[in-house]
Amino acid sequence: MSGFTSQDSATRISVGQAITPEELRSSGASADEATARYALMLGDDSLMLAQRLGAWISRAPELEEDIALGNIALDLLGHARFFLTYAGSAWGKTEDDLAYFRDEEEFRSVRLVEQDNGDFGKTIARQLIFSFYARELYSRLVDSADETLAAIADKALKEVDYHQDHAAQWVRRLGGGTEESHRRMQAGLEDVWAYVEELFVDVDPTTQLAEADIAVLPSSLREPVMQRLRTVIEEAGLTVPEVKGAYGADRTGRFSEHRGYILAEMQVLARQHPGATW
Amino acid sequence: MSAQQAHLQAVGSQAAAEPITEQARRAADEARVGWERFQELIAEDKRVEPRDWMPDHYRKTLVRQVSQHAHSEIIGMQPEGNWITRAPSLKRKAVLMAKVQDEAGHGLYLYSAAETLGTSRDEMYQQLYTGKAKYSSIFNYPARTWADVGAIGWLVDGAAITNQVPLCRASYGPYGRAMVRICKEESFHQRQGWEILYTLSHGTEAQKQMAQDAVDRFYGPALQMFGPPDDESPNSQQSMAWNIKRFSNDELRQRFVDMIVPQAEALGLTLPDPDLKWNEERGHYDFGELDWDEFFSVVKGNGPLNHQRLAHYRRARDEGAWVREAAAAYAAKQDAQARETALLSA
Numbered sequence: 001m002s003g004f005t006s007q008d009s010a011t012r013i014s015v016g017q018a019i020t021p022e023e024l025r026s027s028g029a030s031a032d033e034a035t036a037r038y039a040l041m042l043g044d045d046s047l048m049l050a051q052r053l054g055a056w057i058s059r060a061p062e063l064e065e066d067i068a069l070g071n072i073a074l075d076l077l078g079h080a081r082f083f084l085t086y087a088g089s090a091w092g093k094t095e096d097d098l099a100y101f102r103d104e105e106e107f108r109s110v111r112l113v114e115q116d117n118g119d120f121g122k123t124i125a126r127q128l129i130f131s132f133y134a135r136e137l138y139s140r141l142v143d144s145a146d147e148t149l150a151a152i153a154d155k156a157l158k159e160v161d162y163h164q165d166h167a168a169q170w171v172r173r174l175g176g177g178t179e180e181s182h183r184r185m186q187a188g189l190e191d192v193w194a195y196v197e198e199l200f201v202d203v204d205p206t207t208q209l210a211e212a213d214i215a216v217l218p219s220s221l222r223e224p225v226m227q228r229l230r231t232v233i234e235e236a237g238l239t240v241p242e243v244k245g246a247y248g249a250d251r252t253g254r255f256s257e258h259r260g261y262i263l264a265e266m267q268v269l270a271r272q273h274p275g276a277t278w
Numbered sequence: 279m280s281a282q283q284a285h286l287q288a289v290g291s292q293a294a295a296e297p298i299t300e301q302a303r304r305a306a307d308e309a310r311v312g313w314e315r316f317q318e319l320i321a322e323d324k325r326v327e328p329r330d331w332m333p334d335h336y337r338k339t340l341v342r343q344v345s346q347h348a349h350s351e352i353i354g355m356q357p358e359g360n361w362i363t364r365a366p367s368l369k370r371k372a373v374l375m376a377k378v379q380d381e382a383g384h385g386l387y388l389y390s391a392a393e394t395l396g397t398s399r400d401e402m403y404q405q406l407y408t409g410k411a412k413y414s415s416i417f418n419y420p421a422r423t424w425a426d427v428g429a430i431g432w433l434v435d436g437a438a439i440t441n442q443v444p445l446c447r448a449s450y451g452p453y454g455r456a457m458v459r460i461c462k463e464e465s466f467h468q469r470q471g472w473e474i475l476y477t478l479s480h481g482t483e484a485q486k487q488m489a490q491d492a493v494d495r496f497y498g499p500a501l502q503m504f505g506p507p508d509d510e511s512p513n514s515q516q517s518m519a520w521n522i523k524r525f526s527n528d529e530l531r532q533r534f535v536d537m538i539v540p541q542a543e544a545l546g547l548t549l550p551d552p553d554l555k556w557n558e559e560r561g562h563y564d565f566g567e568l569d570w571d572e573f574f575s576v577v578k579g580n581g582p583l584n585h586q587r588l589a590h591y592r593r594a595r596d597e598g599a600w601v602r603e604a605a606a607a608y609a610a611k612q613d614a615q616a617r618e619t620a621l622l623s624a
Contacts, residue, residue: 021369047368054362054371057378058355058590061598062605063386066355070379077372084368096367120601176611177604184600269366269424276482278366278424278474 021081021095029089029148034205036090037108038215039149040098041206041251042137043083044109047099048259049130050076051266052117061120068166072127075159082152100270104259111246111256112195121181121188124170129192129229131164133199136225137216145213168232175236182237189233190241197245199225320521325451328394336520339513340450341395343522345402348388350414351381352406353587357421358430366424370474374427377467384460391452407592415573416499418581425478425485425492431471433493433500433538439464440534441504449521472541479546486546493542494550501565502573504531535563 031039053073060066084095113130117123138160141153174185200222202210209215233240248254270278312331319326326332359378365371389399405411416434421427442461448454478489505511505527517523525533535554542549553566576584 051363054375057362057375057382058352058359059594059597061594061601063352063382063389065598065601066382067379067386070375070382074372074375074379077368077375081368081372099368100366120598173605173608174601177606177608178600180600181604181607265363269364273366273482273484276366276485278370278477278481 021078021085024082024085024148024152029086031086031090031146031148033090034209035146035149035214036087037205038209039083039087041108043080043087043098044107045113045130046076046083047080048107048109048262049113049126050074050080051262052113052115053123055117056123069123072163072166075156075163079152079156079159082155086148086152096270100267104255104263107255107259107263108251109255109259110195110198110251112192112198114256114258114262115192115195116258118188118191119184121174121184122191123188124167124174124185125188125192127163127167128171128232129196129199131160131167132228133221133225134160135164136221140216143213144215149214171232171238172236175233175238185236186238189238190243193241193243194246198251201250203251320449323449323521325454326449327451335516337395339517339520340453340522341392341397343517344388344392344395344453345397345405346412346414348385348392348402349406349411350417351385351388353413353417353591355381356587356590357417357419358427360421361424361427364424373470377431377470380463380467384463387456387460391456394452403595407595409588412577414503415576415581416503418576418584418587419495419499420582423488423492425475425488426496428471428474428478428489429492429496431467432475432541433471433496434503435464435468435471436538437500437503437534439468440530440537444524447521447524472545475545475547489545490547493547497550498568498572501531501534501568504528504534506570506573532562535565539563
């Protein structure tokens with residue numbers, strides 16, 4: 001895979017060496033069945049969250065936030081494209097086959113990323129949790145025995161570094177800003193907290209892949225991620241919610257009620273013209 | 279009052295009056311020197327910078343033009359933003375997201391350029407919010423189909439570039455420099471739009487029809503983006519004298535038509551104008567009369583989506599107010615804390 005440095009602009013800052021999904025595809029890297037299923041989980045998480053965040057553009061509280069949320073969505077969409085391209089290599093499918101022509105029960109995303117945007121506080125709460133989780137995950141996945149996963153993680157890591165910084169700064173501002181912002185930020189955390197636990201549940205085939213040093217065992221992320229989340233939340237003068245994890249956390253089809261709506265919107269045009277090129 | 283007191287008072291008032299006269303005289307001198315310098319800069323086609331003296335009318339004209347341009351970028355995020363969640367491939371979704379984000383970036387550059395003229399971003403926001411400020415009428419048309427995203431890129435961004443390339447040489451420095459960057463990104467957007475249409479027009483019958491329909495709807499409004507015909511454009515002459523505007527509305531419109539006709543042929547799509555034909559003598563394409571009643575009606579607020587575009591903007595501002603207040607309150611607290619720490623350590 002040849003690296004390149006993209007041009008910086010007001011809206012995008014390059015992160016140095018980068019790969020593209022097209023390069024990944026033409027590299028001929030091919031995943032085995034288990035690795036593909038793992039890549040699918042990671043890709044679906046990023047795709048759903050990108051889809052959610054993309055809806056903020058032109059609706060953010062300030063112009064700089066339209067840009068920041070758009071930038072994060074774009075990064076996540078990039079991660080999704082890598083993971084789905086790699087997953088598809090096992091089954092002769094493209095990223096678009098997987099994104100547009102799978103049904104609800106075939107997606108493997110966690111419920112956290114499917115939650116609606118709510119107000120800015122809820123979106124930031126979801127961002128805080130996911131970006132801290134992704135940061136920890138990719139910082140370990142860079143050492144994966146699977147070279148392709150390691151390369152994707154290396155690119156994503158630089159980006160999620162910025163995502164967690166963005167989220168943590170907003171948690172501090174909203175937690176310590178006004179009475180209203182404090183209340184809304186706390187409510188945002190309460191709203192999504194039941195879906196944190198699912199990120200750390202060991203599911204098939206991740207457990208076996210972790211033994212082979214290909215995947216990162218989700219349960220091994222719980223302690224470091226929760227520790228860092230607690231610190232940021234408490235430093236912002238907020239309270240870590242005492243909400244139990246929602247039942248059914250296994251990525252295998254017990255998805256949120258939101259998923260159908262997300263897919264209906266995302267897939268509508270592609271499915272109206274099956275086989276068409278865009 | 280004794281004679282002495284009267285004398286003192288007279289001297290006193292004279293002493294007080296003198297500096298004022300002096301001040302006024304100095305200001306008048308500065309204005310005269312400034313005016314001469316400004317005339318020189320314009321005559322020599324050089325740049326006017328924020329600290330240079332400039333006539334009030336020049337400043338106002340620029341604030342109006344630059345802020346309108348910024349507002350157009352902001353409202354322009356809506357029609358295409360509307361397709362981000364439904365883009366038909368992940369690559370197209372990424373490209374569109376980046377494009378709409380670029381528009382937000384252009385808005386930022388332009389608001390910053392306008393701020394150097396002494397009008398704050400909040401003030402400009404307020405003008406847009408209350409409906410006092412104008413933005414490009416083209417964004418009051420709906421983006422109904424995916425092909426509209428292509429047509430907006432090809433025709434709307436294409437018209438914008440035709441308009442904006444000469445603005446890179448605008449006499450006001452910060453505006454001209456912002457335009458250089460914007461034009462680079464816009465020309466990228468135009469190629470992306472053309473490429474969307476090319477893919478559609480070479481795709482299935484339904485896709486080709488979708489592309490033709492979008493071009494049919496956007497052609498007229500895109501040509502109207504250059505503004506009314508020259509004889510109905512009262513502000514143009516002054517702007518040209520000041521080197522803000524370099525070509526007239528009709529000149530730019532002609533340049534645009536000459537550019538898109540061969541591009542439409544390459545797309546395999548037709549432009550909806552039966553009078554469109556090459557004029558050998560003029561060395562340009564002739565084209566039919568545009569529907570100016572429609573244009574003025576949309577400008578006055580009666581376009582298909584004038585109300586909705588503004589309502590969307592207002593809703594975002596209203597719903598985000600608590601976030602902006604929180605950020606300001608937090609920053610103030612941080613400042614106060616920093617001052618206190620500085621005092622304690624002093």
